[in-house]
Amino acid sequence: MVLAAVAQLTSTGVIADNLAVASGLVKRAAASGARALFLPEATDFIAPSPSVGALTRSAQARSFVPYLCKEAKQSNIWVSVGVHEAPAEELGDKERCYNTQVLIDNEGKVRESYRKLHLFDVDIKGGLTILESNTTIPGKAIPRVHPSPIGALGLQTCYDIRFPESSLSLRRQGAQILTFPSAFTVRTGAAHWEVLLRARALDTQSYVLAAAQVGAHEGTKRVSYGHAMIVDPWGSIVAQCSDMQPYKPTLCFANIDLDALTSMRTEMPLWDQRRTDVYPEL
Numbered sequence: 001m002v003l004a005a006v007a008q009l010t011s012t013g014v015i016a017d018n019l020a021v022a023s024g025l026v027k028r029a030a031a032s033g034a035r036a037l038f039l040p041e042a043t044d045f046i047a048p049s050p051s052v053g054a055l056t057r058s059a060q061a062r063s064f065v066p067y068l069c070k071e072a073k074q075s076n077i078w079v080s081v082g083v084h085e086a087p088a089e090e091l092g093d094k095e096r097c098y099n100t101q102v103l104i105d106n107e108g109k110v111r112e113s114y115r116k117l118h119l120f121d122v123d124i125k126g127g128l129t130i131l132e133s134n135t136t137i138p139g140k141a142i143p144r145v146h147p148s149p150i151g152a153l154g155l156q157t158c159y160d161i162r163f164p165e166s167s168l169s170l171r172r173q174g175a176q177i178l179t180f181p182s183a184f185t186v187r188t189g190a191a192h193w194e195v196l197l198r199a200r201a202l203d204t205q206s207y208v209l210a211a212a213q214v215g216a217h218e219g220t221k222r223v224s225y226g227h228a229m230i231v232d233p234w235g236s237i238v239a240q241c242s243d244m245q246p247y248k249p250t251l252c253f254a255n256i257d258l259d260a261l262t263s264m265r266t267e268m269p270l271w272d273q274r275r276t277d278v279y280p281e282l
């Protein structure tokens with residue numbers, strides 16, 4: 001069995017501060033014996049929409065992932081982190097970014113940059129209006145599944161969790177662990193977060209690692225739901241970060257038991273029982 005760590009933190013608009021928090025968590029996770037650490041969506045910064053374009057293209061943003069690569073290597077731990085990724089200059093998009101989950105191995109190499117597929121464009125009567133597509137370019141591909149010391153990783157991000165098709169497709173590719181770095185809103189989080197995480201764990205028979213932003217983000221109107229957690233393939237919440245205030249950067253840990261996962265998949269062989277003669281295979 002191997003230990004995984006999932007983080008909960010509150011990013012601000014100051015990239016250097018967020019990098020210091022993330023680096024501290026890498027060291028703490030490694031010192032606790034974890035082989036992989038999962039940081040939330042937008043760990044690099046959360047800032048008002050009009051400043052996202054410039055912040056994404058700043059020198060601090062450009063050195064954010066390279067710095068974490070060094071930390072990962074130094075601490076000999078895999079790190080997943082959600083960041084704003086500037087598109088290639090030749091695309092001519094001077095404002096928008098990708099919402100990207102970067103997977104870094106324990107030698108400091110980037111194994112994957114997964115660009116969030118589903119953008120959070122919602123207009124809920126009585127309050128919540130967020131148009132992620134104002135600042136974000138959607139990704140175009142389901143990522144490969146990556147072997148890692150804790151198991152085969154299928155990367156997804158936040159709102160992607162509402163679209164089971166991509167999770168099922170990752171499971172079919174061989175994923176044993178699904179990652180959902182997130183920044184859920186308080187209203188939707190309170191109603192849906194835990195149910196969604198447990199549902200994806202159950203319908204893919206996989207571990208779900210859900211790092212999360214928590215609390216009020218300075219200088220913005222945004223407040224994140226938190227409740228970072230780890231769910232096992234049986235749907236049990238096996239670790240959860242504290243919801244006690246004042247919020248501090250924090251970790252929760254769980255052992256990943258791939259033998260138990262394999263037995264469960266054998267005992268309840270959902271993948272052999274799918275009726276792909278009746279509905280399409282994903």
Ligand SMILES: O=C(O)CNC(=O)[C@H](CS)NC(=O)CCC(=O)C(=O)O
Nearest residue numbers: 042046120132158159183184185188
């Ligand atoms: O780029 C950033 O600044 C961080 N990104 C986010 O916070 C994203 C897009 S606004 N949030 C979500 O997808 C929340 C989903 C959610 O709350 C739900 O599905 O209910």
